[in-house]
Every structure is written in C-alpha cells, then in structure tokens.
Amino acid sequence: MKKVWHVSNEREGRSIKEFLLKEAQFSRQIFKLVKKNGQVTVNGEEVELWKPLKSGDEVTVFFPLEERGSYIKPEAGPLSIVYEDEDLLVIDKPSDIAVIPSIDKSQPCIANRILHHYDKQGISSTVHIVTRLDRNTSGLMVIAKHAYGHMLLTRKEKLIDRHYKALVQGFLEFESGTIEEPISRVEGSIIRRTVSEIGKPSKTLYEVEERYSDCTLVRLQLMTGRTHQIRVHMAHIGHPLIGDTLYGGVEAAELSGQALHCAYLKLIHPWTKEELTFTSDPPAIWEKYK
Structure with missing residues (x-):
C-alpha cells in the first residue's frame, strides 16, 4: 500500500521526517515502521529522511506489509458490505x-470473514476494527484496511458519529x-x-421515536x-433493553440478546x-414489538 503527497509552498523547507509527522499526521509508531520496513521516495528517488x-515535490510512502496475528484466520462466510475503498x-x-474470535476460536466471527474477503482481493492487511459492536448488537461498523488509516480514525479528533436504535x-x-453517569467495571x-462514582465519565443522549404496547423505540x-x-x-434509568438479561431486561425468545x-x-x-454517511434499518424481527 502506498500514499502520495505533494509539497505546497507553505511546507517547503521542512525535512521529510517533519513533513510526515506533521502534514501526513504519522504517529511515532507508524513513522518507525515505515523507516524500518517501508520506503519513502521524493520524486521517485529514495532519499534520507x-x-x-x-x-x-512528490512524496511517496510505501507502507510495509502487515503481519497477521495467529488468533485470527481467514474463514468464508456472509459479509454485508455497505461501502469499500482502498x-x-x-x-x-x-x-x-x-x-x-472467542478464546477457544470455535465460533465464526467478523474478523475471520474480513480476512477471507481480503485474501480474495489480494490484500495483505490484518483487521483493524475502528468501531466495534458487541456480539448481540447489530448494525454499521467501520474497519480500516491498514494501520495508517486506523491511526487517523482513532485519534482524539471526532471523525466518526454514530447513532443507535434500541x-x-x-x-x-x-x-x-441526557444520561451523564460514570461507568466502571463490576467488582x-x-x-x-x-x-459508579469511581467510574469513568460517560454521556448518552436519547430521543423517543415511537411508543409501542409495552416498550419504546429509542434513538441514542x-x-x-x-x-x-x-x-x-x-438500565440505570429503569428502562433496560429488551432481551438484555445481563442488565435486567426481560428475555425475548425472538431476539439473540439485546x-x-x-x-x-x-x-x-x-x-x-x-464526509460519508450510512444508514441501516434495525432487524426485521423488531417489527413484532409494534
């Protein structure tokens, strides 16, 4: 994988290293990986950084091939792709x-299916999950195809906005x-x-979309x-999710979890x-609760 930048008048005089750290927003770790195992060229020629x-000037970075951990293995299976680019x-x-993967690696998982998808395309990357979902939570997820993209998306700047339905x-x-209550792990x-008072600051916004016979559809x-x-x-405000027995919800036979x-x-x-925007409808089984 490679990326190309063109040097503007304002960036003239910067060293290649400074350009990559500031203009290209390389983390120190990404810079070290490129320096050790990748390649940087200026106008097609490899130069000192x-x-x-x-x-x-045209700066081209050839990123090193990524190593895949032994805990994930390519596995064929359905993968509903909403959007894809390099x-x-x-x-x-x-x-x-x-x-x-689970600890015993006995169950199918999204990461394994992504590796299988990559292999079919000849992509050597490992899986970089940007927005992870619980096993029984459905919907939209973002995956970066390389470490550089993952780094950019997971920095402190808010590049991703997600809304849920429950x-x-x-x-x-x-x-x-607004629910603004600190959350910690149960001892x-x-x-x-x-x-918990000793938990980390946590803030959730909610809005009622529809009320049904004995439950409410909420946007969060x-x-x-x-x-x-x-x-x-x-659950803290007395309205646990349907099917979320871990947090006091009533078990729902039709649902696999919350x-x-x-x-x-x-x-x-x-x-x-x-700016990219994507939407997804909740599972059709939710219609039974109307």
Missing part, C-alpha cells in the same frame, strides 16, 4: 456473531434526555459494568465510548476528507 523538501470497509453486522422496556417519561466480573447517541454504555445507562442496532454512521474519510 532528514533532507529538506521543495515546493512541488482505505475503508463499512459493513452491516448481524446480531449473534462476535467481531473477534427497544427498551416500558415508557420513557420524557421525549428526549469481580470481567464483563458487567455499572454506574454516544458522547463517550464506554463498554456497554447504552445498556448500562438505560435489541440494539447501530443505525446511522457519519465519518470524515481519513484520506480524502470526504
């Missing part, structure tokens, strides 16, 4: 499938609201989270990204800077 650049993959994940028990008192558990936006944040916050779906995703493309 301390040399200054001139206006109009940098990104956006998929619509079904519920009841994990994103990464079926929650009962009727919410207000049409919209003695590696899975469960809870609202995460302002922070804590594990199980929506599930914990909705009724939670990433329905809207907007992102700034890490390379082109184009």
Whole structure:
C-alpha cells in the first residue's frame, strides 16, 4: 500500500521526517515502521529522511506489509458490505456473531470473514476494527484496511458519529434526555459494568421515536465510548433493553440478546476528507414489538 503527497509552498523547507509527522499526521509508531520496513521516495528517488523538501515535490510512502496475528484466520462466510475503498470497509453486522474470535476460536466471527474477503482481493492487511459492536448488537461498523488509516480514525479528533436504535422496556417519561453517569467495571466480573462514582465519565443522549404496547423505540447517541454504555445507562434509568438479561431486561425468545442496532454512521474519510454517511434499518424481527 502506498500514499502520495505533494509539497505546497507553505511546507517547503521542512525535512521529510517533519513533513510526515506533521502534514501526513504519522504517529511515532507508524513513522518507525515505515523507516524500518517501508520506503519513502521524493520524486521517485529514495532519499534520507532528514533532507529538506521543495515546493512541488512528490512524496511517496510505501507502507510495509502487515503481519497477521495467529488468533485470527481467514474463514468464508456472509459479509454485508455497505461501502469499500482502498482505505475503508463499512459493513452491516448481524446480531449473534462476535467481531473477534472467542478464546477457544470455535465460533465464526467478523474478523475471520474480513480476512477471507481480503485474501480474495489480494490484500495483505490484518483487521483493524475502528468501531466495534458487541456480539448481540447489530448494525454499521467501520474497519480500516491498514494501520495508517486506523491511526487517523482513532485519534482524539471526532471523525466518526454514530447513532443507535434500541427497544427498551416500558415508557420513557420524557421525549428526549441526557444520561451523564460514570461507568466502571463490576467488582469481580470481567464483563458487567455499572454506574459508579469511581467510574469513568460517560454521556448518552436519547430521543423517543415511537411508543409501542409495552416498550419504546429509542434513538441514542454516544458522547463517550464506554463498554456497554447504552445498556448500562438505560438500565440505570429503569428502562433496560429488551432481551438484555445481563442488565435486567426481560428475555425475548425472538431476539439473540439485546435489541440494539447501530443505525446511522457519519465519518470524515481519513484520506480524502470526504464526509460519508450510512444508514441501516434495525432487524426485521423488531417489527413484532409494534
């Protein structure tokens, strides 16, 4: 994989190293990988990275081949691809499938299917999950096709905006609201989270979309990204998600876990800077609750 930059008048005089760290926004780790195992050329010629650049120079970075860990293996299986280019993959994940392999690696997972998809295209990358979903949460996910794209998308700048839909028990008192309660891990558990004074700051916005006979369809936006944040916050205000037995929800035979779906995703493309927007309808089985 390679990327090309053209040096503007304002960047003239910078060393190649400084250009890559500031203009190309390389992390120190990415820079070290390229320096050790990749290649950098200016106007088609390999040069020392301390040399200054001139206006109009063409800087090309050839990124090193990525190593794949032994914990994920290519595996054929359905993969609902919403968008794909040389940098990104956006998929619509079904519920009841994990994103990464289980400890015993006995169950299918999204990561393995992505590697199989890459192999069919001759892509040597490993899997870089940008927006991960729980096993039983469905909807839109972003995957970077290389480490550089993953680094750009996971920096502190807010390049991705996600909205979820959920079926929650009962009727919410207000049409919209903000839940701002800290979340921490439950003592003695590696899975469960809870609202706690010693937790990390967490903020969720919600808006009622429809009320049904005994549950409510809610649209939610995460302002922070804590594990199980929506599930914990909705349970905390007395409206656990349908099927979310881990947090007090009533078991639903029709659902494989909690009724939670990433329905809207907007992102700034890490390379082109184009704004991309995607939508996804919740699973059809939710219609039974109307």
